[in-house]
Amino acid sequence: MKKIYTLALTLFATAFTGCSDTFLDTNPTDQPSEVVIYSSLENLRLEINGIHRRMVSQAGSNQGLGGEPGYIISRETLGDDMTWKSNTWHQSTHQWKAHRSATNDVCSLPWRYYYYWVLGANLVLENLPPFEEIDPDLHDGLKGEALCFRAFAHFHLVQLYAKRFAAGESNDNPGVPYRLSSETVPQARHTVSEVYQFINRDLDDAIVLLQNYDPEDAPNADRRTHFTLETAYALKARVALTQQDYEVAANTARQALSLSKAQGYQLMQGDELLHGFATIGSSTKETLWAALTKTDQTVYFYSFYAYMSWNYGSTAIRQGVKAISLDTYDKLPPPTDLRRQWWDTEGKSDDLPASNYAAYPGQNRKFRAISTGDAVGHYPYLRIAELYLVLTEALVRQGLDAEAQTVLTEFALTRDPEYQASNTGDALIEEIMNQRRLELWGEGFRWFDLKRLNLPLERKGTNFDIAFCGLLEVPAGDPLWQYAIPQKELDANPLMTTNE
């Protein structure tokens, strides 16, 4: 009997696995915790990198809305410069329905993810102070980047979900909550005016903080995937233009332009213009801030080029290649303008990649995927061309026609080697706006432009098919110009109010 005891108890003791103190301590193997991330400037920098990367992502599980490039497609489809036929991706946005439906992804995902980037930025801002002394330049640089993110995201939110900023008016109508901390408490909407004050404050601070910041000090870094002094000025210029503060817009655009030139950025010209945008980071020196997506960073069918290129083999493109409004195309300057080749007004099918691609009048050639089977590509958030256009518009709207002409000529010569400035006054304004529509076609500017200038939507091109696009006109200032506040926000935030 004694033997039994010994045997049994020995076994009993050895079998008592699990009794050690650490048995129940487990950690993820592919997720660092906040303890690690907040422990150094280098790790906080990782989070800044992460937000830049997440601007192109599959988060939200709607392949038509793959981050900022997807939201750009939404905005472009709302405008009067682009249409297509047959394929139903983004059709309900084109019809001005989706962005007004509080449960639609088109409405809820930008809200969700702009605020998600704001949260990331706020977490960085809140955890930076301990390192201020250790490496002041990096500290300030990261802080500047975080502030740029916060400003950029709120700037887009307020343009989407609130009424336009009207210069000289009170702008005390509901804007969006401007989140200055990572605290997860519900917050009410700031007024439009307040939101713009916060945006400007963050950008002004960033401009100070980014003075001595060179993101390329870090290994493998590319300044175009970071906020820098030139991009902070460029954002400030965009904001000022939207606020119809043309003086500030002109000054900051000029600053951004000269800083950009100093960094070696230049306008595309000649064959560069036809590179197709998917390699804009390597083929040109045109972009200041971009998603330089690599092949193993693919978002598959969530990619911009899965909807906006003319050659990728997605159904969306084969059935409904994106086309310029023929009316907009007619505004193009003379045949010597190289950008004429960005579109094919006749809808020819001879150069299509395969027989099952449908041609459409006005079909674009501007955006080209790197192959019919690969939608991975760079996406430029900020191009130097835009700075020229902002500057020239800001100048002409201040009545500085001659200065505007000079800037415009410098820009336009790269597009049309025989360009000669001739317009002044309203004609010059119209010319500049047309340059904007053409140069920035497909890049998400037109709808914001119509809204900031309080213009009506007028889809005049004969290639708009009302049966497909739902409507041809929306009066200026109509409630339809505001996205609906997402239902999920209304459900969880007692302080939130709906839009008209």
Add this chain to the structure above:
Amino acid sequence: MKKKAGFIWILGLWVAGLQSLSAQQRTISGLIMSEDDGEPVIGASVMIKGTTVGTVTDVDGRFTVEAPNGATLVISYVGMKSLEVRPQDNKPLHLTMSTTGSATAVGAQVLEKRILTNVTSALEGSVSGLQVTSGMGQPGSTPAFRIRGFGSINSSTQPLIVLDGAVFDGDFADINPNDIESMTVLKDAASTSLYGASAGNGVILVTSKKGKGDSGTHSVNLSISQGFSQRGIPEYDRLDVFQYYPAQWQMMRNNYQYGSSKLSVLEANQKASDEIAAKLVYNPFKGIDPKEIMGVNGLLNPNATELLYADDLDWEKELFGTGYFQDYNLSFASKSDKSDAFASVNYQDNKGYALCTGMERFTGRVNYNIYPVKWFKSGLNISAAHSISENSVADNIDNSSAYNNLFQYSRVMAPIYPIHQHDMATGEYILDANGQKIYDYESKRLTFPGRDALVETLWNERGYERDQYNGRAFAEFTLLNGLKLNLSANLEGRNRRYRTYENTLVGDGKGSGRMDIEHRRYRTNQFNQLLTYQTAFGNHHLDLLAGHESYAYRYEYLSGFRQGETISGLHEFGNFVTINSLSSFTDNYRKEGFLFRANYDLDDRYYASLSFRHDGSSRFYKDNRWGNFWSAGLSWRLDQEDFLKGVDWVDNLKLRASYGETGNDKLLDSNSYDIYYAWQTLFNLTSSANESGVYFDSYGNKDLQWETVVSSDAAVEFGLFGRLSGSIEYYNRYSRSLLFSVPTATSTGVADIYKNMGRIDNYGLEINLEGDVYKDTNWTVSIGANASTITNRIKSLPEGTPTIVSGTKRYEVGYSRYDFWLRQYVGVDPETGNALYLFDAENQIADVTVFERDGQQVTTTLNKALYAYSGSTIPKVYGGFHTTVAFKNLELSAIFSYQIGGKLLDYGYLDLMGNSYGYAMHKDVLKAWKQPGDITNVPRLDESRSTDFDGVSTRWLTSSDYLNVKSLTLAFAFPRSLIRPLGFKSFRLSLSAENLWQFNARKGLNAAAEFNGIVYNSYLPARTLTAGLTLAF
């Protein structure tokens, strides 16, 4: 059950006394086994009813008793349900006893007759308090279960599965049903508390077979089954090719009249007639000009009677056929005084009825137990399985709306589009260079343009190979009389390799070809140490248990994805140029527990049990990871009381009640994936251009702790008139400190944060009845039925979020977890044909689309519609009934399951009622509004209003009532006299049909698919018809 000490036997002998009666005596012998573990029950009391005469079973569970002719034997044992039998002849009795408490079992007798591919499907309709979904028809899929309602909101509500005493994390598809002795569903606090703090959602106990019977028995059992399967749920009623054009024409002309074009009636008609054929691209009618297909009167051209390709429109036939099923099982069993052994090998080939689906499986098992000396016992139970599966995209509800989901694709395919290319003038097939028909995937048809589920299924690869192994060893020492130590170890593992290839010509791989290989490795280690002690003094019996257990689960994931196929037909990474992604991670989840239990009974009349557990989980922060759980149970056998002893018609009467706590730590994310580290604030790894990066994932909460489930129940069990038995039970289960995903305003940047908050209650009644309706020497007719109710009520919610909208449901105190929260559809405006919704005056701003109708404010804009509670998905009553009619050796049995009183959202119907060009339409669109004055419930067909007319609202709610003819089995056992001379112990033939028919609210609907009341496009259940032969020698 051998753990019951021998001295109880001696005690029992004394208790039973050895009185004798002088009547026509005969000797009755028998063997009593436990249903739980298939072991002999030692020391069970065997009494002659109405006397104090009797005996107890010996160490092998055997007994012999002298009894008068016609006497009834009452067999009882502490913690087990009493049995009553009236022996008909002198043959030895073989009886099984099951445990008390709220346990309901499906035993080998039932399992052997049905031919099942997945053993768990036998639970549907058989067990009260257990809800079972239909599961999918994909071979290898397993249905889902819920025991006594839904005790959580964001944590798992799945019951714990315990196989042979250890938590089972594997897949039931890899368990050979022929190896299963019994399945027992434990529901109440008293019986679940022993199975760990994670038993909050109830326990399904599965026990594998072992060698049993008389000592010296050696047997071989061979069974062979062959069968067929087909789609078990028919398609919805859809418009045919001749009805389709007029309906689409109507949708277009209404668009022109009521949409932004605002054309006149005549203009709209003319324009629609001119354009509809161009819109739909295909003109299937022979000899009809496209512009002549539709008259301006909205009628199909009367000459459009002949089709260009009538034989090429049946997509369903092309995609769904007949699956072939074959199963071969060989098992061996032997039993001696000091050991028992069971071994089996099985091969099954189960081809699905849907194109390119099926599973082939090889399994083997050895279960060997040895007890060479009185104080030592040991055993080993090893099983292994290898399966090869070809899967449909529709095997997963996440793919419900995937373009290449066959079920969705064939459902919404407009009836005008052919499968192959045709000469559109003559209708002739276009043939390729080899004279083969060409699939029409490059066509411009409007149904999922550019996609072709048929061709993609044929040309892609989707499937996995899986190995599953399970080994359990134990050693038991008898240290003293009544004191035993049991040590056991369990190792379970799975390896699965998924492969998905997408071809270069059509689908997501178009243009490049893609290959995804995913490897998943799972391993669970469990150790248990149990110390038991049994003693008795006088009429008092005491059974004590103390134990410790540990559980360690490890999951390793590795996945690669490349694209850019080089050479056609080679499906390995090297053949694909670009790396899309390459990722890996490992999850570790561990639990540890200490348990104590005491069972006590007095005089076999009064029973009490008390248990306590102390459990820790790695899912919580170290200061909060331990929880304490306890339970208590009482039962009273009234039939043992003197005042009932004389009552002849009461065979058995028992009252029982229990109260106790169990836990739940199984926190899930919104996609039902486990969250193991919710106490930590975590970031995900990424890269930005050439730099590394991280991004915020989730906020952690160090205060998280166990969600606690508090159960109480009271039941009466009865046996009456020798032929009716049953139970009626009331239960109340509530869960507090719910592990709650508390939604935050999305403007905070996070969607939710996990907290312990809120309470949810489930209560209801369960009734079980079993009766032998008729019985004579040749005939037996028995009927059984069960019915259960659930009331599910949220009792408290996190502060600050008094209402939480989750998809189509809303959580609020006083409502259930599954109450629909939907936009309120009113009907159709007879003047305009618009869909009308109740206006949400509180949150929305009125405009021209808002007006008054019948005293209420209505709107034609979906976005301005009022949300309100709209019924629940949870049925009021559910259950099953079954009947068996036996004539001599022929037995027919049928099992039905049902639910009544719930609702579901029929998205399949919605898809077919939607206003889209080029998609199939339900026949109900024929009832659509056409002109002012029409009274109907179907709005006008109008493509321009699809958002408003087709949006999710109460319009799509449908009753989820169903009656499933779950199983029908005809079995014939050859008489022994016939087969004995041939050397066989038994020889049986059976015909078995599963999922024969589902009666429900709408043709096309599977009302039993999901608990959440959403109808997804998934692999519909298969109806199977199988013939089997079982032979033993």
